[in-house]
Structure formats: C-alpha cells, structure tokens
Amino acid sequence: AQSVTQLGSHVSVSEGALVLLRCNYSSSVPPYLFWYVQYPNQGLQLLLKYTTGATLVKGINGFEAEFKKSETSFHLTKPSAHMSDAAEYFCAVSGNEKLTFGTGTRLTIIP
Amino acid sequence: GAVVSQHPSRVICKSGTSVKIECRSLDFQATTMFWYRQFPKQSLMLMATSNEGSKATYEQGVEKDKFLINHASLTLSTLTVTSAHPEDSSFYICSAIPATGSYLGAFFGQGTRLTVV
Numbered sequence: 001a002q003s004v005t006q007l008g009s010h011v012s013v014s015e016g017a018l019v020l021l022r023c024n025y026s027s028s029v030p031p032y033l034f035w036y037v038q039y040p041n042q043g044l045q046l047l048l049k050y051t052t053g054a055t056l057v058k059g060i061n062g063f064e065a066e067f068k069k070s071e072t073s074f075h076l077t078k079p080s081a082h083m084s085d086a087a088e089y090f091c092a093v094s095g096n097e098k099l100t101f102g103t104g105t106r107l108t109i110i111p
Numbered sequence: 112g113a114v115v116s117q118h119p120s121r122v123i124c125k126s127g128t129s130v131k132i133e134c135r136s137l138d139f140q141a142t143t144m145f146w147y148r149q150f151p152k153q154s155l156m157l158m159a160t161s162n163e164g165s166k167a168t169y170e171q172g173v174e175k176d177k178f179l180i181n182h183a184s185l186t187l188s189t190l191t192v193t194s195a196h197p198e199d200s201s202f203y204i205c206s207a208i209p210a211t212g213s214y215l216g217a218f219f220g221q222g223t224r225l226t227v228v
Contacts (some may be wrong), residue, residue, distance in 0.1 A: 046207075090155070099206075101154045104152075
C-alpha cells in the first residue's frame with residue numbers, strides 16, 4: 001500500500017520569498033517520488049522525480065526536492081518565488097507502477 | 112519531450128447521451144495508458160489502466176459499463192462515458208507510458224472538462 005500526504009491545501013508566499021511545499025509518503029517498497037504542477041484547466045506537468053541515487057533532485061523552473069527516507073518526506077522548495085509559480089502542485093508516489101497522488105497544494109504568490 | 116494529446120478539451124452534453132474522449136501519444140508508442148478523474152479542487156483519482164490490445168483494469172468503485180475504455184492501438188486510447196448524468200461532470204485526464212520506458216516517465220494529456228446538463 002502507498003499513500004501521500006500533502007500538508008497545507010493552500011500556501012501563500014510573497015514574490016521573491018522561499019517556497020516550501022510539504023509532502024510525506026508511505027510505501028511498502030522503496031518509493032519513486034514525483035512532483036507535478038497543474039495550471040487551471042490543464043493536465044499535469046512533471047517538475048521533478050526521485051528514483052534512486054542522489055537524494056537532492058533538481059527540476060524545472062528552479063524547483064528542487066530532497067528525499068529523506070528517515071522522515072519519509074519529499075518536500076518541494078524554490079529559493080525565490082515568481083508570479084508564474086502560482087498553480088496547483090501534486091506530490092505522487094509509485095512503487096507498483098501506479099501513481100498515487102496527494103490532495104494537492106494550491107500555491108498563491110503575493111505581489 | 113513526449114506529447115500526449117487529449118480531445119476534446121471541453122465538452123458539454125445532454126444527460127443520457129454518450130461522450131467519447133480520445134487520448135493520443137503523438138510521438139511515441141504507449142503500451143499502457145491511465146485514465147484519471149479530478150473533481151474541483153481535489154486530487155486525481157485513478158479510474159482505470161488501459162493496456163493495448165487487452166481489457167482495461169478498473170479501480171474499485173469505477174463502473175466499467177459506464178466508463179468504457181478502448182486501447183486499440185499503441186497511440187490511442189479512448190474513454191467513453193455512456194448515458195452521462197450531471198454527476199459525471201468532471202475533469203478527465205489521461206497519461207501514457209512509452210513502450211520503451213516505464214511508469215517513471217508517464218506523460219499527461221491536457222485534460223478534458225466534461226459538463227453534463
């Protein structure tokens with residue numbers, strides 16, 4: 001069984017501030033972890049993924065995430081928020097060829 | 112990168128009619144496609160897994176007779192919502208896995224917003 005918990009359904013940060021979106025997972029097998037972004041009325045775009053190897057993963061648009069096995073976490077960060085980062089973000093876990101998504105976090109950027 | 116195209120992007124239909132949604136992998140062959148449903152401000156819920164040339168595998172609670180899935184070729188899967196009702200109104204998203212890869216590289220379509228009136 002696998003599951004994902006995203007803490008905070010809504011996160012607001014000022015433009016230029018640090019973005020931190022939290023994701024905790026559970027998986028009975030070594031997990032593969034993903035972050036996706038969804039803009040209104042659009043599909044999902046992969047930001048980054050962790051499979052094996054380096055635990056700090058860099059993705060597109062300046063985002064990165066760190067896999068911490070001891071904390072079962074895969075938090076998403078970006079040093080400086082941009083207005084274009086406003087969107088819905090989904091964390092997902094896969095251990096058996098099916099993706100299980102978290103409930104999503106809506107990121108709002110304050111000018 | 113690989114592109115998955117969904118059509119139509121929006122559709123409005125009358126209650127009782129059927130609607131077909133297409134999911135195409137434009138520049139790769141996809142042996143496996145997934146269909147998701149997303150309610151407003153909620154996460155994606157997997158409806159079914161579609162494998163080329165075989166019957167789809169539906170998740171628990173998904174009516175296979177209502178949501179007909181056909182994966183007739185390596186580049187096309189279709190979802191038909193039969194006898195649609197207002198409660199079927201939702202955002203439907205497909206994803207596809209390249210035949211040469213794995214689920215680690217799933218690509219998503221842009222989604223289809225279905226409104227049943």
